[in-house]
C-alpha cells in the first residue's frame with residue numbers, strides 16, 4: 001500500500017475538511033460528534049493551518065485520514081491523527097506516525113521530542129505509538145471526561161530525536177524515589 005500526505009489549506013476550500021470531520025463519530029476525541037458549525041469555527045480559528053498548526057490529508061485511493069501537527073513553535077510539537085473507520089486496522093496509523101515523526105524532526109531541527117496523548121482505552125492508538133518507537137511517559141488519572149459522562153485516564157507518549165536517529169527506545173526512569 002502506497003499512501004501519500006498532502007498539505008491541507010482549509011481556508012481556501014473548507015468543505016472537504018468539514019465533510020471529513022462531520023462524516024462520522026470520533027469516540028476517542030473530546031468532541032466525538034463534530035457539527036458543521038464547530039468544524040467551521042475550528043477552521044476559522046486556524047486549528048488546522050496557521051503558524052502553530054499544520055495538517056495533511058492521508059491519501060490512498062481515496063482520502064483516508066487526517067494528520068494534524070500542533071504546537072509547532074514550542075519545544076515539543078504534538079499531533080492528532082484520524083483515520084476514517086472503514087480504513088482502520090490496515091496499517092495506515094503506523095505509516096502516518098512514522099511519516100509525521102520524520103517530517104517533524106526534519107522540518108524543525110531544534111526540537112528534541114515529539115509527543116502524543118490518547119485515552120487509556122484507545123488500544124489501537126497505543127499500539128501505534130509503541131510500533132513507531134514512542135515510549136509511555138505519562139499517565140494522568142481521571143483526566144479525560146467523555147461526553148457520555150464517563151471519566152477515563154489519559155496516557156502520554158513521546159519519542160526523542162536521539163532515539164529516532166538510533167532506532168532505540170529510552171524509557172523514563174520510573175523507579176527514582178528510593
Ligand SMILES: CC(C)(COP(=O)(O)OP(=O)(O)OC[C@H]1O[C@@H](n2cnc3c(N)ncnc32)[C@H](O)[C@@H]1OP(=O)(O)O)[C@@H](O)C(=O)NCCC(=O)NCCS
Pocket residue numbers: 026028029080081082083084087088089090091092093094095117118119122123124125127128131
Ligand atoms: C488510532 C488509529 C489512528 C490507528 O490507526 P489504524 O490505521 O487503525 O492502526 P494500524 O492499522 O496501523 O494498527 C496499529 C496497531 O493497532 C492494532 N489494532 C488495530 N485495531 C485494534 C483494536 N480494535 N484493538 C486493539 N488493537 C488494534 C493493530 O493490530 C496494530 O497493532 P499490531 O502492530 O500489534 O498488529 C485509528 O484507528 C483511528 O483513527 N481511530 C480513531 C481516531 C483516534 O482514535 N485517533 C487517535 C487520537 S490520539
